[in-house]
């Protein structure tokens with residue numbers, strides 16, 4: 419389509435590979451930051467993941483002034499306010515978020531408060547409210563999945579009103595994302611699998627949904643190739659540092675892809691299921707992915723067929739007739755899910771999760787229809803459509 | 814140069830077109846919400862009194878409707894009685910023209926970063942579906958297919974013809990009522 423228009427933006431410096439953490443002091447100094455604060459959660463600290471970060475900084479004479487390690491899985495406005503208070507009290511001048519989606523989102527939100535002032539983060543909720551760059555902000559992801567290190571979004575719960583506040587601004591993007599294989603080396607198998615499938619879904623939806631564009635396509639296909647080549651190896655050899663790095667990079671690349679081209683129905687259903695049945699996000703992604711692709715099939719046959727090359731390699735791709743490639747892509751994803759089920763019982767159907775009642779499906783369908791990502795699904799989804807996808811995903 | 818004289822006229826025509834289409838859509842939104850069950854079901858989930866605005870940045874044409882309850886919309890014209898709750902904003906009049914002349918689907922315009930949402934995204938998702946439904950009603954099938962992602966299967970010709978006629982009738986009546994002093 420020559421008439422197509424698109425935008426693509428990713429100003430995050432990616433610092434990836436062996437001894438990447440040791441670049442943090444140099445990069446902070448380059449932004450005139452001398453008093454960084456670490457924002458993280460108890461799990462990260464208990465896993466000993468802060469030690470290499472702190473050591474890397476101290477060895478270069480850069481003191482970590484403060485560490486907040488109590489970010490909850492669902493971060494809230496009061497947590498953000500508390501951390502901002504400590505930041506000011508300790509006269510910090512930069513934030514390093516170490517962790518998964520929640521720690522990163524919290525870091526983004528704290529950065530709004532400490533840069534813009536005030537105690538009420540809700541005031542800055544919405545799109546395009548921020549007009550100025552924020553304080554130096556680095557992200558060290560400890561899961562390989564969410565891609566939050568390269569997205570311009572943060573979600574924080576307002577516990578008083580019981581609503582989730584979205585924040586969208588390109589100023590939320592960190593100055594740098596530090597991808598070090600040491601940070602994901604100890605991820606347990608089921609989290610490794612679920613988060614990798616989240617990244618796989620980001621890339622697949624970015625490549626097949628309405629806002630796909632040539633630049634995000636390049637990141638999406640490269641991410642899919644890395645995940646399909648490395649995921650099972652890492653599942654079998656958790657200490658495979660090279661494989662871990664491949665997955666972590668793939669997650670960042672998939673994040674760059676989907677933050678520029680959005681996601682679709684897999685995420686709409688996943689967000690609803692997460693909210694209603696409290697299932698982890700990555701698990702929901704892995705679960706719904708093939709069913710949604712089957713539902714979208716006739717609208718995405720061509721791009722979906724192309725993905726076979728990145729999932730199964732050139733031999734399988736060229737041996738598969740063009741008209742069968744889209745179906746073969748779905749089969750390849752199903753095969754991967756079966757392998758993951760074998761290794762860590764990552765559920766493939768709603769029934770297999772053991773946490774969803776059949777009577778909840780209607781509620782999930784209704785909630786999915788209100789999710790923002792449904793707007794970018796290549797097929798217009800009706801309530802009945804959502805219900806029938808859920809029924810197929812049931813068992 | 815001739816171009817210099819012609820262009821402002823073309824720009825003016827485009828602005829006028831967007832302006833008129835907003836008026837037609839505003840009236841049609843109100844009309845369709847009085848006759849179409851699908852739109853009503855979609856709109857019922859919106860809070861009563863929600864003010865929805867579609868506008869062109871920075872201070873261009875706009876349309877404002879209110880959900881007055883039970884799935885019914887009321888068209889407020891260009892001005893809102895109080896600050897709006899949900900705003901869909903085209904970045905430029907050229908982009909509004911693309912969508913309102915049905916060269917670009919509403920969902921495509923979102924995907925292409927032609928417009929922004931200010932307000933609750935879940936309401937914006939619903940309003941986009943309402944706008945899609947509206948387009949299938951007020952447009953001949955051939956053009957509607959281009960304007961929406963999917964032409965609804967449950968919109969058979971008789972229903973469409975009848976409803977469209979009813980809507981046009983209502984738009985016309987509303988229009989006459991508005992111009993009458």
Ligand SMILES: [Fe+2]
Pocket residue numbers: 564616619620685699703
């Ligand atoms: Fe995701």
